[in-house]
Amino acid sequence: MSKELLGGNGRSPDRRSLLDKMISGEIVTACEAYDNLRVLCDEGGGRFGGSPGEIRARDYLLQKLREYGLENVHTEEYSYTGWVRGPAALKVTTVAQAAGYGHAGGYGHAGASSEVAGQSHGVGRAFPCFSLPHSPAGDVEAEVVFIGPGGPREFEEAGDVRGKAVIVTNEASPGLGRMLHRSEKYGRAVKAGATAFIYMRTGSMLAETGTVRHNETGAIPAVSITREAGMEIRRLMERGPVRVRVTTTDDVKPLVGWNIIGDVSGTGSPGKVILVGAHLDGHDISQAAADNGGGSAVILEAARALAKHKDLVPKTVRFVWFTGEEIGLLGSNCYAQAHAGEAEAIEFVFNCDVAGGGGTPGVTTMGFEETQKRFRQYSDEMRTPLRIGAGVMPYSDMYPFHLLGIPSVSFGSSGPDGSWNFIHTAADTFDKMTPRGLMLDSLVVARLLTRLLYDQAIPHKTPEETAASIAHLREVFEFEGRLPNGASRGLNPAGRSVPT
Numbered sequence: 001m002s003k004e005l006l007g008g009n010g011r012s013p014d015r016r017s018l019l020d021k022m023i024s025g026e027i028v029t030a031c032e033a034y035d036n037l038r039v040l041c042d043e044g045g046g047r048f049g050g051s052p053g054e055i056r057a058r059d060y061l062l063q064k065l066r067e068y069g070l071e072n073v074h075t076e077e078y079s080y081t082g083w084v085r086g087p088a089a090l091k092v093t094t095v096a097q098a099a100g101y102g103h104a105g106g107y108g109h110a111g112a113s114s115e116v117a118g119q120s121h122g123v124g125r126a127f128p129c130f131s132l133p134h135s136p137a138g139d140v141e142a143e144v145v146f147i148g149p150g151g152p153r154e155f156e157e158a159g160d161v162r163g164k165a166v167i168v169t170n171e172a173s174p175g176l177g178r179m180l181h182r183s184e185k186y187g188r189a190v191k192a193g194a195t196a197f198i199y200m201r202t203g204s205m206l207a208e209t210g211t212v213r214h215n216e217t218g219a220i221p222a223v224s225i226t227r228e229a230g231m232e233i234r235r236l237m238e239r240g241p242v243r244v245r246v247t248t249t250d251d252v253k254p255l256v257g258w259n260i261i262g263d264v265s266g267t268g269s270p271g272k273v274i275l276v277g278a279h280l281d282g283h284d285i286s287q288a289a290a291d292n293g294g295g296s297a298v299i300l301e302a303a304r305a306l307a308k309h310k311d312l313v314p315k316t317v318r319f320v321w322f323t324g325e326e327i328g329l330l331g332s333n334c335y336a337q338a339h340a341g342e343a344e345a346i347e348f349v350f351n352c353d354v355a356g357g358g359g360t361p362g363v364t365t366m367g368f369e370e371t372q373k374r375f376r377q378y379s380d381e382m383r384t385p386l387r388i389g390a391g392v393m394p395y396s397d398m399y400p401f402h403l404l405g406i407p408s409v410s411f412g413s414s415g416p417d418g419s420w421n422f423i424h425t426a427a428d429t430f431d432k433m434t435p436r437g438l439m440l441d442s443l444v445v446a447r448l449l450t451r452l453l454y455d456q457a458i459p460h461k462t463p464e465e466t467a468a469s470i471a472h473l474r475e476v477f478e479f480e481g482r483l484p485n486g487a488s489r490g491l492n493p494a495g496r497s498v499p500t
Contacts, residue, residue: 016454019312023305023446032304033438036064037297037356040280041287041430048284049324050082050255057280061260061321064300069307070262070319078334079492080324081215082255083133085284086248088223090129090198093141094243095122095236122236127229130285131222131248132182132199133327134213138221140165140196141245146234149173150185155192162193165244167230169200170208181395186212187479190219196246197222200230206425209283213481214328214488221248259331260321264306266453268314273345274452275318276302276445277332277397278352279325286428290420294356294433294441295412296321301442302449315347315453322397325353328488329397336400338493343401347457349408351398352445354423358437359414361444362387366398367469368407370458375409378451384444392469394477394486402469403485405461411448413441 040047044057058075065073142165148154151173155161168185182199189197197220201208207224223246236242260280266272278295282288303319324330339346355361363386365371372388379386393399398408414420416437422428461469470486477486 332397
């Protein structure tokens with residue numbers, strides 16, 4: 001059909017515009033993203049590394065890629081340090097009531113004895129919790145201290161925390177001026193001599209998960225609790241020093257992961273590649289619908305639409321679903337290592353992480369001024385507002401390609417209500433997603449890809465420019481247990497395989 005619209009020889013000065021219109025019509029009138037996400041969530045669950053759901057999701061993607069007509073459909077294996085969740089427990093063992101507490105001005109009845117008050121309030125109280133990925137197995141009893149956001153300033157203000165269990169929140173550190181990842185907070189706790197890490201979400205009723213190390217086992221037990229549990233412990237601390245027992249029973253074992261790959265081959269310059277990625281994996285406490293089932297379904301829909309009009313696609317579009325992102329960008333690190341010799345041919349990397357909500361879309365441009373300029377131009381041309389971030393963000397799958405000097409963005413959108421306040425919690429489920437939101441984000445992504453396919457390539461950065469762009473993160477990577485350039489340790493790309 002595309003050739004017929006172009007004319008007999010298939011030539012036109014406005015192939016870019018025609019492809020834009022054809023894929024837009026395809027996505028608006030026949031979008032399959034919602035149905036695909038439903039299968040990924042209901043059949044694959046959280047798709048956590050090593051789970052049966054991860055394998056079911058992998059096989060479903062391979063089936064759909066072949067059905068949609070993509071070429072070179074295959075997987076590439078890698079080995080990594082897997083983490084297996086076990087039961088966890090958090091229990092108050094001692095509340096040492098401070099002198100004068102429980103008398104006039106305190107919360108207790110006037111005249112109540114410290115022994116009665118101390119034994120009747122909090123001791124033996126167990127709080128629901130779960131381990132954070134890459135927590136080791138452990139059994140620790142220690143005095144608990146509240147740190148807050150867990151940045152440099154908060155740990156300095158807390159003083160000596162050696163031998164103590166620390167409660168750290170998921171908040172940003174005021175005045176820090178950059179993202180503060182939980183793995184950095186954990187690393188700061190370890191370096192300060194803490195013996196247990198208790199992660200408290202500040203939103204109501206839900207505990208939040210997320211890795212504390214990158215492809216390696218942590219040094220101290222790490223558990224997550226709700227705001228309500230954390231605030232109750234803090235109220236007990238108002239009485240006097242509180243001791244808690246933190247127990248984790250998690251295990252580690254060698255595992256094999258897969259990146260799932262399929263191409264829409266270019267008709268003009270097939271050796272030039274636009275790489276489009278999303279992480280298929282999520283966390284094991286939910287269906288991981290928004291993070292990142294939505295992103296996976298969105299790029300699958302873009303692949304479907306582009307494959308229908310491949311005669312209008314001038315360069316190869318390589319779609320890659322990475323795994324292991326949530327525990328250290330494992331799949332993308334391995335892919336970038338295995339294909340480093342092809343970096344010159346990869347003109348651009350378009351990563352899609354936390355998408356499908358249909359709210360205001362945005363891109364992180366990884367410090368490339370030309371990328372910022374280009375996407376502002378695209379925003380105006382498409383009459384689609386885009387939030388454009390300028391900084392280098394090392395916590396999603398475009399980052400390993402940034403280390404190769406390849407220009408990249410990470411695309412995401414806000415949820416229907418303007419936020420994704422349930423990400424990394426048990427509430428990240430399919431029912432939060434809508435057909436309209438997935439269609440809108442698929443449309444924006446496919447239209448942005450059309451422009452990248454036809455426009456002049458953005459120059460790569462030199463190794464020196466790349467090193468300079470991440471120099472300010474070296475201390476952060478040290479606390480997070482990553483290599484000095486931010487890559488994860490101990491990964492082994494194993495090569496190509498094709499599951500039956």
